[in-house]
Amino acid sequence: MRIKELTERTGVSARLLRYYEEQGLLSPLRQENGYRDYDESSVARVEQIRSLLDAGLTTEIIRAVLPCIAEAAISQYPAPDFVSRVRLERGRMADRIAALSKNLHAIDDYLAAVVKE
Structure with missing residues (x-):
């Protein structure tokens, strides 16, 4: 999906989505024309990022924690x-x-x- 659809589905502005990408929190694929291409899992990831930010975590901590969340119980x-x-x-x-x-x-x-x- 393109950035506009992700924005509509998550309620997060395109500017913030680009910021999350700059911070290493979100990694969309790039099409040949340079457009960002987000998969379905990006919706849940953005919601998770928002939740962690709302809880007061910094983007630095979130960047370190996000890869581990799914395996937290066994890691x-x-x-x-x-x-x-x-x-x-x-x-x-x-x-x-x-x-x-x-x-x-x-x-x-x-x-x-x-x-x-």
Whole structure:
């Protein structure tokens, strides 16, 4: 599929798709005329990239993690630096989740106090 179709199917702009390619997160084939050609798996990959970015991971971490996700249950990552970076990112995500959860409960408490049904 061409970039326009991938954009329509994922809701991600063509500019961002090109950026993902520059960052090594997405690897479309190139036709003889230079057009990008994405296969069906690109849709899931873009959705996965978006999800990881939304979770707060950097493109650098995502680039390292993406190839491993499918085999995560059976793979081992022997590079201690990489494991440390992933642990650090996980800790940052957990902190953000805790803060969001606290804010959500505060909003729920406020709504319960002011909205009487």
